[in-house]
Amino acid sequence: MLRVLAVDDEKPLLEELLYLLRSDPRILSAEGASDATEALRRITRALETGPDGADGIDVVFLDIHMAGLTGLDIARLLAGFARPPLIVFVTAHEGFAVQAFDLKAVDYVLKPVRPERLAEAVRRACAQLGRAGEAPAAATGGAPGGPFAAAAPAAPALPVVPVPRRPAAEVTVADRAPEQIAVELGGVTRFVAIADIAYVEAQGDYARLHTDEGSHLVRIPLSTLEERWAARGFVRIHRRHLVALSRIDELRLDAGTTSVRVGSAELQVSRRHARELRDLLMRQATG
Incomplete structure (x- = not known):
């Protein structure tokens, strides 16, 4: 051991x-x-x-x-x-x-x-x-x-293949099944419904997808998901967070700062995105 x-x-x-x-x-x-x-x-x-x-x-x-x-x-x-x-x-x-x-x-x-x-x-x-x-x-x-x-070719030592493996697989699956995204953990690939994702958190070149059941790490930048999922109701509220508009439970204004509650998570809204977010929520509330 x-x-x-x-x-x-x-x-x-x-x-x-x-x-x-x-x-x-x-x-x-x-x-x-x-x-x-x-x-x-x-x-x-x-x-x-x-x-x-x-x-x-x-x-x-x-x-x-x-x-x-x-x-x-x-x-x-x-x-x-x-x-x-x-x-x-x-x-x-x-x-x-x-x-x-x-x-x-x-x-x-x-x-x-x-x-x-x-x-x-x-x-x-x-x-x-x-x-x-x-x-x-x-x-x-x-x-x-x-x-x-x-390290000889017969063994998986110094490979030629793996560098783009996960990003390429995720893009391909996303193209085939746009309602889901592939996530990999411990060698097991799962398919997470985009509708189940409440918000996304940037972690360098990676993004962490938060659902009601837990979180999943994917090797896709937040900016890419923002562009890809804009039509699905995901909005940027901060340089670190992308949120499903329909999953926002509360909008809070406190001493000039804005935050939203998404389930049990409270996320900061940057000044740059605060007005746009308020307008979107207002339009959603009024139909």
């Missing part, structure tokens, strides 16, 4: 990576760090307490491009310790693979992360640490001989 630390300064990607890691039965614990400073603090504490200590870390799943120190910088720092944790790089960039393996990385996983590809990285880490619970190579597509051997 592995104790892992995932490091990524993009919160939606970190949350998704942690979800996938925690779903793997070979993972005992999975914690996250959103920047290099926090990651180094946790790793230093783990090294001080020793591999069997309460704060021990067996494997670090490490993004490369981060503000401040990069993932490669962190790996170089760890290389100076006698018993550092293993490193698995998780990145959107193929060009650092040689440097990564020069730093003795266990694996190099490209984003968007596929569950079966991540499972193979976990298998390699288990094998290198001699831990029980390894998945059979046939089940994960693994191959013996270390990371370079498994």
Whole structure:
């Protein structure tokens, strides 16, 4: 069983990576760090307490491009310790693979992360640490001989395919079935009815769709959804929020600020959008 630390300064990607890691039965614990400073603090504490200590870390799943120190910088720092944790790089960039393996990385996983590809990285880490619970190579597509051997075309190591995979799939499905949007979680694709979405929250290049049952992350910018769903009654109320007009329960004016209540959520309305929103709600109320 592995104790892992995932490091990524993009919160939606970190949350998704942690979800996938925690779903793997070979993972005992999975914690996250959103920047290099926090990651180094946790790793230093783990090294001080020793591999069997309460704060021990067996494997670090490490993004490369981060503000401040990069993932490669962190790996170089760890290389100076006698018993550092293993490193698995998780990145959107193929060009650092040689440097990564020069730093003795266990694996190099490209984003968007596929569950079966991540499972193979976990298998390699288990094998290198001699831990029980390894998945059979046939089940994960693994191959013996270390990371370079498994990066051959027969294995899903350094792929050509995955870079645009999720956005392309979502656009295609949206074109075929305009009443729904495809969302992916843990390798399972679900179809969410657009009519069930109350509001959308921007998270970088991603958007989080909020329904009555929960939320779903899609790799589509909020500006794209604003343009695509304008005819469906979705309006921009803030640089971070897109709301279904029909799902607004209350409009609140308080000391010059405007907000709306959508179910249990209260969302701020920017001054830029406040007047337009009031006019739209008034027209809706009067038919």
